[in-house]
Amino acid sequence: MRFDPATLKFDDKGLIPAIAQDEDGAVLMMAWMNVEAVAKTLSTRRVTYWSRSRQAFWIKGETSGHIQELIDLRVDCDRDCLLLIVRQTGPACHTNRRSCFYTSVISGDEVELMAPES
């Protein structure tokens, strides 16, 4: 079956969550896409989100150089979430850490698992 981004289930703001996972398995970040961002990501193979704060397309790495090359795009059973398998250049997080999920809750305390890259 041909994939049509319009058949995804977007929320009441027209957005769908997209999880970026490095090809080695690390979960890097979660951000949002609208239907055009899904189409752009597939056609350019450069991951493009929709920035809710800026209300604009967000071509990941366009200013930082920390781009995400799309290896695979997966759709979940409910068609309301995407998993992007990516080849990440540099750190994915704006704090310069590899992943945005660098804080772990251990025995009720917040513990930082990763230092920023230099």
Next chain:
Amino acid sequence: MRFDPATLKFDDKGLIPAIAQDEDGAVLMMAWMNVEAVAKTLSTRRVTYWSRSRQAFWIKGETSGHIQELIDLRVDCDRDCLLLIVRQTGPACHTNRRSCFYTSVISGDEVELMAPES
């Protein structure tokens, strides 16, 4: 710093997305939690979501037996998304597949990567 679920950023419905990743690295599913579901998950170590369709707590696996034991709970840099590292019993997806992300978009076509478990 002590972790307080109330310091997370919930959306306008009081929910936060939670990604479940198997301890071997496979991304299994994404669902939602409210502040009480986060607290219950941490205190019981059994992953508990908030079902948006049923408007009720959803103790994953309570009826199917396909439970998720919490290994680690991680918070992202914006505090608006959670990553749960879990030990999954049985398939995570209601279609009986290991992961909900079993559909891949390959050259514009939808391709199923996983068969249901028997």
